Amino acid sequence: MSSSEPWTIRRILEWTIGHLTEKTIDTPRLDAEILLAHACGCQRIELYTRYDEVLGDKPRGVMRELVKRRTKFEPVAYLVGYREFFSLDFRVTPDVLIPRPDTETLVLELLELAKPFGAPRILDIGTGTGCIAITTAVNNRAATVTAVDISPPALKVAHANAVQHEVADRLRLLEGDLFAPLNPAEPFDIIASNPPYIAEQEWESLQPDVRQHEPRQALVSGSDGLDIIRRLIKQSPEFLVPDGHLLLEIDTTQSDAVRRLLEAESAFENIRLINDLTGRPRVAVASKCRE
Ligand SMILES: C[S@@+](CC[C@H](N)C(=O)[O-])C[C@H]1O[C@@H](n2cnc3c(N)ncnc32)[C@H](O)[C@@H]1O
Numbered sequence: 001m002s003s004s005e006p007w008t009i010r011r012i013l014e015w016t017i018g019h020l021t022e023k024t025i026d027t028p029r030l031d032a033e034i035l036l037a038h039a040c041g042c043q044r045i046e047l048y049t050r051y052d053e054v055l056g057d058k059p060r061g062v063m064r065e066l067v068k069r070r071t072k073f074e075p076v077a078y079l080v081g082y083r084e085f086f087s088l089d090f091r092v093t094p095d096v097l098i099p100r101p102d103t104e105t106l107v108l109e110l111l112e113l114a115k116p117f118g119a120p121r122i123l124d125i126g127t128g129t130g131c132i133a134i135t136t137a138v139n140n141r142a143a144t145v146t147a148v149d150i151s152p153p154a155l156k157v158a159h160a161n162a163v164q165h166e167v168a169d170r171l172r173l174l175e176g177d178l179f180a181p182l183n184p185a186e187p188f189d190i191i192a193s194n195p196p197y198i199a200e201q202e203w204e205s206l207q208p209d210v211r212q213h214e215p216r217q218a219l220v221s222g223s224d225g226l227d228i229i230r231r232l233i234k235q236s237p238e239f240l241v242p243d244g245h246l247l248l249e250i251d252t253t254q255s256d257a258v259r260r261l262l263e264a265e266s267a268f269e270n271i272r273l274i275n276d277l278t279g280r281p282r283v284a285v286a287s288k289c290r291e
Helices: 009-022 028-040 044-050 057-071 076-080 103-117 131-139 152-164 200-205 208-213 227-239 252-263
Strands: 082-085 088-091 121-125 144-149 171-175 188-193 240-249 268-275 281-288
Touching (some): 028 057, 028 076, 057 076, 076 082, 103 188, 103 281, 152 171, 227 240, 227 252
Parallel strands (some): 121 188, 188 240
Antiparallel strands (some): 082 088
């Protein structure tokens, strides 16, 4: 293609896909489309109806910069500033973990378990963007949700998302280390967490998108990845009502270890593992025994 040819949307897309492929980016077409739609200020789907349109200098300049950053493995969600989760857009910054589709498995189970409680009191530990807490509040209008994170900048992002999705009046955001900002005299019906669960040694082998750009504190948890999970299992019974539930997102390789940890905690019964869409165990659930 000669360089004198005009830079139409089609041509920019084709060039970008080729360039991202060359730079070993995993999903070159998807990324190219999301970045170009962002540079054009339109929906991805609209690109198809604008294929032959010649792009102006300004959006082309924006696109050039986005592609340059993407080739340095900056995640697309950070470049465009949002990520869809459970059909809602969540604001993301490099201070928060980018919500993953895996976590939708936990939310589905949480919403189901919340139904019998009528007006459930829910706790989300390690809220990040607030994606678990906020999708729960949006989909269960009677729920009141408390969300804790150790990271003050993450809590700011969660607050912005709660305002955007109009649930800030039912979401209490607290800063602290796991249960530290909470009072056992005010227990919860359900405690959910997608905690950090990567082993320290694994950090170096993670994809550069993750390792170079996402917050380490959101991902790593001790030598076997289970440090925080152990603490959550130990401490959560004190903050749960009898018949209340604990839900933990886990790595698919941790299911046996987490089951054993839950079985060793006498306050829990009815321990089960829920598979994600790929059929692998992704969420551990336990219910607190009646006293
Ligand atoms: C895996 S991210 C999950 C974020 C979000 N809930 C999600 O599912 O996308 C874990 C979160 O836990 C927070 N965190 C890490 N250690 C913590 C601790 N000791 N107490 C409270 N939050 C913690 C991190 O800041 C991060 O936001």
